[in-house]
Amino acid sequence: xxxxxxxxxxxxxxxxxxxxxxxxxxxxxxxxxxxxxxxxxxxxxxxxxxxxxxxxxxxxxxxxxxxxxxxxxxxxxxxxxxxxxxxxxxxxxxxxxxxxxxxxxxxxxxxxxxxxxxxxxxxxxxxxxxxxxxxxxxxxxxxxxxxxxxxxxxxxxxxxxxxxxxxxxxxxxxxxxxxxxxxxxxxxxxxxxxxxxxxxxxxxxxxxxxxxxxxxxxxxxxxxxxxxxxx
Numbered sequence: 001x002x003x004x005x006x007x008x009x010x011x012x013x014x015x016x017x018x019x020x021x022x023x024x025x026x027x028x029x030x031x032x033x034x035x036x037x038x039x040x041x042x043x044x045x046x047x048x049x050x051x052x053x054x055x056x057x058x059x060x061x062x063x064x065x066x067x068x069x070x071x072x073x074x075x076x077x078x079x080x081x082x083x084x085x086x087x088x089x090x091x092x093x094x095x096x097x098x099x100x101x102x103x104x105x106x107x108x109x110x111x112x113x114x115x116x117x118x119x120x121x122x123x124x125x126x127x128x129x130x131x132x133x134x135x136x137x138x139x140x141x142x143x144x145x146x147x148x149x150x151x152x153x154x155x156x157x158x159x160x161x162x163x164x165x166x167x168x169x170x171x172x173x174x175x176x177x178x179x180x181x182x183x184x185x186x187x188x189x190x191x192x193x194x195x196x197x198x199x200x201x202x203x204x205x206x207x208x209x210x211x212x213x214x215x216x217x218x219x220x221x222x223x224x225x226x227x228x229x230x231x
Contacts, residue, residue: 001063001064002025002027002028002061003026003027003028003063003146003147003178004024004049004060004061004147005024005025005026006024006045006048006059006061007061008023008059009021009048009055009057009060010022010057010058011041011048012056018041018044019045019055020201021203022045022058024197024207026178028146028176029175029176030178030179030194031169031170031193031195032179032180032193032197033181033183033189033190033193033195033197033210033221034181034182034199035182035183035186035197035199036199036200037229040199040201041201041202041203043080043182046077046151046180046182048067049149050067050077050149062075062146073101073102074103074146074147075147076140076143076145076149077149077151078136078137078148078149078150079151080151080152082124082132082133082136083136084132084139085124086124086125086132087123087124088124089120089121089122089124090118090121090124090135093135094109094110094120097142101143103143103145104142104143108142108172109138109142112138112141112168113134113135115164116134116161118131118134118135130157130161133155134161137150137165137168138168141168141169141173142172145173145174145177146176146178147177147179148178148179149179149180149182150180150182150183151182152182152183152184153181153183154166154185154189155183162188166188166189166192169181186222186225187220190220190222193221194209194210195207195209195210196208196210196213198225198228200228200229
């Protein structure tokens with residue numbers, strides 16, 4: 001049984017087809033890049049996985065069951081824009097996650113935040129956007145989830161910190177779990193990708209093992225993306 005499966009999923013908004021007959025299987029134990037230009041359906045697809053939207057037709061399944069309350073317990077989601085209460089300190093945010101999620105490891109979160117040199121007694125409101133994103137990523141990666149969904153996890157992070165963030169992602173999800181990363185910074189993340197999914201105009205136009213695709217095209221994933229989505 002696949003960890004995540006889309007079966008003939010379509011999504012309409014006000015008569016406009018955003019996703020068109022999506023058929024997709026995500027296995028366990030993989031890091032997958034969800035790649036496409038803005039407005040191509042990436043965010044809608046992610047929201048369907050998280051049960052923030054419902055399909056107009058078709059099914060989204062987690063461990064063979066429709067998404068819902070139970071699937072939310074095993075999905076750790078980092079949205080593009082922080083959803084954390086900025087009036088809280090980092091320490092209070094950790095406590096909130098500990099009370100809200102049974103699979104949250106508060107000690108792991110504190111260790112990772114310490115590695116990043118973040119003051120857990122500081123309020124999020126007094127932090128830069130990049131620092132807030134680091135806190136959000138650490139909190140998400142400190143959950144013992146089956147599926148991690150990261151939407152632009154490096155968007156506000158300085159280049160010097162990106163390698164540390166990627167290594168944090170690599171070393172802090174459990175065996176058998178999978179990660180879906182939606183990003184525009186393909187060159188920064190492609191070294192950790194096992195598979196890639198290209199989406200355009202609401203359709204999946206390519207799914208492939210990352211190494212196989214690089215060998216076939218004799219270039220990087222970033223270059224392949226640029227060729228396929230050349231304006």
